[in-house]
Amino acid sequence: MKSQQIRQQFLDFFASKKHQIVPSSPMVLKNDPTLMFTNAGMVPFKEYFLGQKTAAEKRVADTQKCLRVSGKHNDLEEVGKDTYHHTMFEMLGNWSFGDYFKKEAISWAWELLTEVYKIDKDCLYVTVFEGAEEDGLGYDQEAYDYWKQFISEDRIINGNKKDNFWEMGAQGPCGPCSEIHVDIRSTEEKAKISGKSLVNNDHPQVVEIWNLVFMEFNRKADGSLEKLPAQHVDTGMGFERLCMVLQNKQSNYDTDVFTPLIREVEAITNSDYGKNEETDIAIRVIADHVRAVAFAIADGQLPSNTGAGYVIRRILRRAIRYGFTFLNTKEPFIYKLVNTLSKQMAEYFPELKAQKQLITNVIKEEENSFLRTLDQGLLLLDGIIKNTNGTEVSGKKAFELFDTYGFPIDLTALILSEKGMTLNEVDFNTELEKQKNRSRAASVVETDDWVVLYEDDDEEEFIGYDTLKAKVKITRYRKVSSKKEGDFYQLVFNMTPFYPEGGGQVGDKGYIEVPNGNVIYIVNTKKENNLIIHYAENLPKDPTQTFNVSVDEKQRFRTACNHSATHLLHQALREVLGTHVEQKGSAVHSKNLRFDFSHFAKLTVDELREVEDFVNARIDSKIPLKEFRNIPMQTALDKGAMALFGEKYGDTVRAIQFGQSVELCGGTHIQNTGDIWHFKITSESAIASGIRRIEAITGDATKDFYFENNRAFFEIKDILKNPANPLKSILDLQEENTTLKKQIETLLKDKAKNLKGDLINEVEKINGINFLAKKLDLDQNSIKDLAFEIGNQVENLFLLAGTEADGKAFLTCYISKNLVTEKGLNAGQVVRELGKLIQGGGGGQPFFATAGGKNPAGIKDALQKGKEYIL
Numbered sequence: 056m057k058s059q060q061i062r063q064q065f066l067d068f069f070a071s072k073k074h075q076i077v078p079s080s081p082m083v084l085k086n087d088p089t090l091m092f093t094n095a096g097m098v099p100f101k102e103y104f105l106g107q108k109t110a111a112e113k114r115v116a117d118t119q120k121c122l123r124v125s126g127k128h129n130d131l132e133e134v135g136k137d138t139y140h141h142t143m144f145e146m147l148g149n150w151s152f153g154d155y156f157k158k159e160a161i162s163w164a165w166e167l168l169t170e171v172y173k174i175d176k177d178c179l180y181v182t183v184f185e186g187a188e189e190d191g192l193g194y195d196q197e198a199y200d201y202w203k204q205f206i207s208e209d210r211i212i213n214g215n216k217k218d219n220f221w222e223m224g225a226q227g228p229c230g231p232c233s234e235i236h237v238d239i240r241s242t243e244e245k246a247k248i249s250g251k252s253l254v255n256n257d258h259p260q261v262v263e264i265w266n267l268v269f270m271e272f273n274r275k276a277d278g279s280l281e282k283l284p285a286q287h288v289d290t291g292m293g294f295e296r297l298c299m300v301l302q303n304k305q306s307n308y309d310t311d312v313f314t315p316l317i318r319e320v321e322a323i324t325n326s327d328y329g330k331n332e333e334t335d336i337a338i339r340v341i342a343d344h345v346r347a348v349a350f351a352i353a354d355g356q357l358p359s360n361t362g363a364g365y366v367i368r369r370i371l372r373r374a375i376r377y378g379f380t381f382l383n384t385k386e387p388f389i390y391k392l393v394n395t396l397s398k399q400m401a402e403y404f405p406e407l408k409a410q411k412q413l414i415t416n417v418i419k420e421e422e423n424s425f426l427r428t429l430d431q432g433l434l435l436l437d438g439i440i441k442n443t444n445g446t447e448v449s450g451k452k453a454f455e456l457f458d459t460y461g462f463p464i465d466l467t468a469l470i471l472s473e474k475g476m477t478l479n480e481v482d483f484n485t486e487l488e489k490q491k492n493r494s495r496a497a498s499v500v501e502t503d504d505w506v507v508l509y510e511d512d513d514e515e516e517f518i519g520y521d522t523l524k525a526k527v528k529i530t531r532y533r534k535v536s537s538k539k540e541g542d543f544y545q546l547v548f549n550m551t552p553f554y555p556e557g558g559g560q561v562g563d564k565g566y567i568e569v570p571n572g573n574v575i576y577i578v579n580t581k582k583e584n585n586l587i588i589h590y591a592e593n594l595p596k597d598p599t600q601t602f603n604v605s606v607d608e609k610q611r612f613r614t615a616c617n618h619s620a621t622h623l624l625h626q627a628l629r630e631v632l633g634t635h636v637e638q639k640g641s642a643v644h645s646k647n648l649r650f651d652f653s654h655f656a657k658l659t660v661d662e663l664r665e666v667e668d669f670v671n672a673r674i675d676s677k678i679p680l681k682e683f684r685n686i687p688m689q690t691a692l693d694k695g696a697m698a699l700f701g702e703k704y705g706d707t708v709r710a711i712q713f714g715q716s717v718e719l720c721g722g723t724h725i726q727n728t729g730d731i732w733h734f735k736i737t738s739e740s741a742i743a744s745g746i747r748r749i750e751a752i753t754g755d756a757t758k759d760f761y762f763e764n765n766r767a768f769f770e771i772k773d774i775l776k777n778p779a780n781p782l783k784s785i786l787d788l789q790e791e792n793t794t795l796k797k798q799i800e801t802l803l804k805d806k807a808k809n810l811k812g813d814l815i816n817e818v819e820k821i822n823g824i825n826f827l828a829k830k831l832d833l834d835q836n837s838i839k840d841l842a843f844e845i846g847n848q849v850e851n852l853f854l855l856a857g858t859e860a861d862g863k864a865f866l867t868c869y870i871s872k873n874l875v876t877e878k879g880l881n882a883g884q885v886v887r888e889l890g891k892l893i894q895g896g897g898g899g900q901p902f903f904a905t906a907g908g909k910n911p912a913g914i915k916d917a918l919q920k921g922k923e924y925i926l
């Protein structure tokens with residue numbers, strides 16, 4: 056049976072048991088401060104389990120895109136090495152929100168596996184939670200009793216807390232679970248060793264396929280458990296593992312989910328899967344990781360240097376590095392797999408097809424840049440090796456290579472082992488630990504448990520579309536201590552006018568009125584698991600009272616102007632540039648707005664002008680806001696609203712319309728486009744391959760902008776002595792400047808030429824190295840030319856030059872390439888270290904680097920110290 060069918064049968068089965076089938080939520084989480092990626096099927100439903108929202112449907116089934124590469128669930132290091140863990144995988148799930156419990160969950164799971172999918176009962180084992188004394192939990196007799204109706208008792212295994220008590224994270228909903236394992240070994244193997252002893256023992260052919268979790272507790276900050284308001288069922292079945300079983304394969308990678316990708320990797324890299332373990336691992340890593348990265352980009356998460364983006368970048372780099380080392384790929388190629396992947400998956404996940412071009416471009420660019428890093432790293436590592444006495448390379452040096460240059464440590468280890476050398480892992484780990492502690496210390500946050508003041512059955516209502524002031528009660532609060540921000544309180548109200556950060560729009564600020572005319576400021580508002588949380592500097596003395604709260608009106612108004620303008624900008628871009636423009640991110644602040652979108656070229660001045668004019672024309676037409684709250688998704692789509700991939704939408708949505716612009720949006724807007732007054736683009740740039748960013752301002756901010764620009768213009772005219780045509784005056788000056796510069800350059804070159812001969816005469820031979828350290832009266836560019844010219848003439852050269860200009864100090868270091876590899880000398884390192892003496896820093900390549908600093912007096916010391924590198 057094809058994987059498409061297997062997925063469909065699961066959904067059909069639970070539809071027949073009265074479950075609502077819902078699409079997968081995004082894999083990348085945008086507005087969840089507690090989690091970066093969906094790591095289990097239950098994540099989109101967290102708030103139902105926590106009792107913070109009531110589910111509209113009590114029975115739901117779906118397949119959910121999951122990613123397990125960070126935090127509590129991290130399988131990254133296993134992926135590729137084994138045959139059944141992936142970074143990105145689909146989790147099939149059926150859900151009961153306070154409806155059915157253990158009985159139905161168990162009997163339906165059994166029915167589906169043995170009657171629909173017809174898995175042989177003799178391959179199956181189940182586990183039951185054995186209890187945990189420290190949590191006061193006993194044996195799950197109930198689950199056991201249901202199971203024994205279906206399966207012989209010697210196939211029911213006791214499971215410990217690690218395997219059979221499911222927890223989302225350190226805090227949050229949890230409960231005992233029952234897993235279903237399948238033994239797919241051959242009959243002979245089964246006869247030799249019983250499958251029972253292999254369950255939960257990391258055997259690749261005796262694997263867990265389905266976990267039935269019975270959610271009934273919440274783990275609190277102090278580690279204790281409290282009963283949840285209702286009992287729920289949360290099940291998760293690994294789709295790729297199920298395919299392995301049903302397609303009679305021994306590995307997930309042999310199912311049709313992966314084979315098209317593997318065939319493609321084989322073809323591109325001219326390799327054979329199934330011949331050699333190392334190659335196989337590399338091929339599996341690549342086939343797996345391209346899925347994770349492609350789905351993440353489709354969800355709007357581009358690779359970057361921080362947060363979730365960094366995690367994605369690391370996954371892709373792991374794939375590139377496996378290709379580089381084991382498949383000998385020195386050119387980008389992973390991007391070529393996107394086409395195959397999209398063909399394979401787009402039927403159920405259309406986002407892959409819609410975003411194919413973008414995903415391809417982004418991956419290609421990342422590959423190019425990381426391959427360059429690898430090249431440079433290899434050169435540096437060569438230097439380190441040459442400079443190592445004995446066979447053990449310093450852990451500190453390896454760490455520097457890893458930390459400063461992004462060179463993978465496992466690659467370092469591998470290259471060393473190929474040369475019969477080792478790495479001082481203890482030292483490396485010490486450095487790594489030190490670095491981790493530094494970043495951990497900066498981000499330690501302790502969150503107390505909620506103190507509940509009023510049990511409110513109703514959800515905390517958001518009334519901020521209609522009012523900025525309200526009389527509220529604090530229903531719960533908790534204290535948060537963070538090293539960065541100090542202590543503060545998080546408050547939840549029975550209803551609130553404060554808009555929580557979301558949909559790109561910042562959270563509202565404002566204040567709470569407390570007795571004696573005092574106020575407590577609310578510095579931010581965010582949403583977490585469907586609770587609107589107000590970040591307050593303090594807690595009122597008697598928090599049980601009723602309080603007047605107000606949103607900062609000015610900030611809200613400016614933010615609303617920027618948000619409405621963002622919608623008009625989106626419309627303008629699609630109108631002016633074409634409908635390939637899609638929103639890729641947006642940030643709406645009170646000061647300005649930022650809009651990222653897909654487009655492949657820099658916008659011309661004319662295009663920018665046209666976009667601005669388009670928006671301003673709509674502002675001038677004073678178009679009134681039409682707001683549609685709680686309308687069915689389809690109605691909104693019929694009105695012309697665009698649904699963005701990577702967004703999680705409820706059953707009903709809110710649509711915001713200004714004339715022809717219709718968007719699904721939960722943000723706050725102005726009543727009439729006329730309120731925006733004026734729109735001005737302040738910058739346009741590229742943020743990734745195929746993604747542009749526009750920053751813009753509206754309202755009062757544009758007045759300031761024009762005023763400042765105007766003032767600068769008058770000042771310039773003043774300096775130029777008020778010429779009739781200031782632009783011409785500046786162009787003339789520029790021209791004159793270019794001519795003068797050229798003349799100076801020629802003069803300096805002549806000077807350098809003469810100098811070259813003198814300097815070559817001054818070179819000293821020390822330990823077989825031609826050494827020269829000297830302060831020169833030349834500009835940096837001439838020094839660079841001079842250094843390379845001398846380098847061409849004098850071999851084994853170590854040249855260090857200092858110069859001074861405008862009260863600043865500069866150092867230049869040139870090292871012949873053969874010295875870099877043979878002696879482990881590194882110009883970048885030299886200038887970084889010596890740069891300290893001139894109170895500055897710098898860097899560059901191993902054979903040429905420069906530094907700048909603010910202490911010319913230190914040049915002398917630096918030049919003197921230079922000699923130490925070769926002594």
Ligand code: ATP
Pocket residue numbers: 095123130139140141142143144146263264265266291292293294295296
């Ligand atoms: P394992 O012990 O095999 O890592 P798990 O206990 O981490 O599994 P759960 O968190 O219970 O798994 O997830 C539910 C189901 O999702 C599992 O039964 C399995 O079929 C599947 N699954 C879990 N992790 C992965 C993964 N990294 N790749 C593919 N499927 C997975």
Ligand code: MG
Pocket residue numbers: 130
């Ligand atoms: Mg696991």
